[in-house]
Amino acid sequence: MTETLANLALGFSVALSPQVLIYCVIGCFIGTLVGMLPGLGPLAGISLLLPVSFGLSPTVALVMLAGIYYGAMYGGSTTSILMRLPGEAASVMTCIDGHAMARQGRAGAALAIAAIGSFVAGTLSLVGLMLLAPPLASLALKFGPPEQCALLVLGLVVLAAMGGGSVLKSLAMTVLGLWLGTIGIDQMSGFFRFQFGLVELGDGIGLVPVAVGLFGIAEILASAGKPQLERPRTPAFRELWPSRREFADSAGAIGRGTVLGFLIGIIPGSAHIVASFASYGIEKRVSKTPERFGQGAIAGVAGPESANNAAACGALVPMLALGVPSGAIPAVMIAALVVHGVAPGPTLIQDQPALFWGFVAAMYVGNLVLLAMNLPLVGVFVQLLRIPYAYLYPAILAFCVLGVYAASQSAVDLWIMAGAGAVGYGLRKAGFETAPVVLGLVLSPMLENAWRQSLAMSDGSYAVFVQRPIAAGFMLAAAVMLAWGMRRR
């Protein structure tokens, strides 16, 4: 415990440095905007800002990207409550009771409870992250290639099984992503795979153009031209304080949402989305007045908003402790670390204590910044929603082009982005989730290396994955998850 506190003190010395603070605030501000605007989810937002982070130190870059991730969770609630428009998928449940409250003139209270719940959940989940990540990383240091390979397989299978749609479709998308990850020069033999006459593919298919295309461009293609919504009314500052009754009704929901969200966040999948849906269901079930849900029950706002923020924090546990992203957003953050020359994995906490603890401390600060920023500035953010979408989406497209080009200085990546956008749009129309493609793309090199090293160790025997207890445990868990996922549908 003393060691943890000493480490946290080190973290705060990093987090409270002017540069980290400034980028934390910038990340939170951009994240709030990104969360509010349909067409720009946190993944596209982080991908777009990735090139900007290249000129920063790894700690500052990670803090800014995490600020965007967190800020998007906060920002998504504003449009959900005021306009019944979820700026971000995790805010869908907040639409139901949040907007009902707004229609009853309680928009201010709903916004305040969403912000307070997010703050409490984010802060408590950070304690969980702080206590859980270091021991998990120590355990993972004992892993050899077979254990790493089995762990990655488990992560991919869990993502497919826990996702919202068909397991078969998710697995197909994962394998597609894994194949995309094999394009380029093979790290072990130096062979150029799937060159297609383009030397630019030597370093492989970039994560940024694929992520921006699949999420940013595809969302623009699907959203542009949809009808105009009502214009939001900005609540006055004095309306932002919930009543004593509303506080009392929210307290339990915030607590339950926090625990549930953090636990779901650790599990791979669209954690924050699943968490908010699960929290809403639980709140309705435990409520003494379930009939009020859908009519403006404040617990229906407090629970999901707390859960999605806690899940966002929980998702950082496997990313920081094991180097294994639990979803597409942590995957992009891992890519950012790699670009900065930081090797993600179990040694990260040991080798880069200032980065890990500085990041944790900056997240505490970021939570405070978001609470302070979101409530008083809600009017400012709402002004942005007055810009007609017909003017806004061309701007978002321009930023997509800018972000992708800036990341690689290659026009080939712009073609990949446009292609990924078209494919993402088509997949969306056919009912496929595209997050597994991104995760497969990120994990592909790690998985292939671990697989080839394992086979080299065992002289070609696949028994190595079941003879070693930890690897066998992961494989068994993967098989169980797969069976459960198939049976669930």
Next chain:
Amino acid sequence: MRRGWPRPCGRSARSRAAEPPNVAALGVSADRAAGLVLAALAAGIAAIALAELPMGSWARPGAGAAPLGLGLILGGFGLALAWQGGGAWEATDRAEAGRALAILAAAGFAALAFEALGYRLTMAAMLAFLLLAVERKPVLPALAWSALLSLGSFHAFSVWLRVPLPRGPFGF
């Protein structure tokens, strides 16, 4: 017609009645079509891996082993999806499809012209095309928005954030 924010949830009975034809309804189910496309892609992957890449041995898999394995697995999933069938296409009207094509064309133009014309000219042309030709916005606001965005974002990223962006003819 006024363009604006996307509608989040639910459609009225009236809007359903006036629903335009669904161009995504191609006479084949979504899962079957997607499964066949994935199977064809997988066949291509496997063929290239077998023809061009070294397979190595069981103990030392070569550069082609993983792509071949992934191609076979993807092909299996694709065929399973095609066999299973089902899965409805998400509704797409002609207006949405046309707009999507125009936006993709704009993105393609950006990829083509970015390095030759430079950031500012390419972005200004792309934005003006989308606002004037696709969204039919009034000329002056559309041109002003295009110029403001292209010049403003160039200044923010290239000058303040030092992100290198291409310049076109005459260093513009």
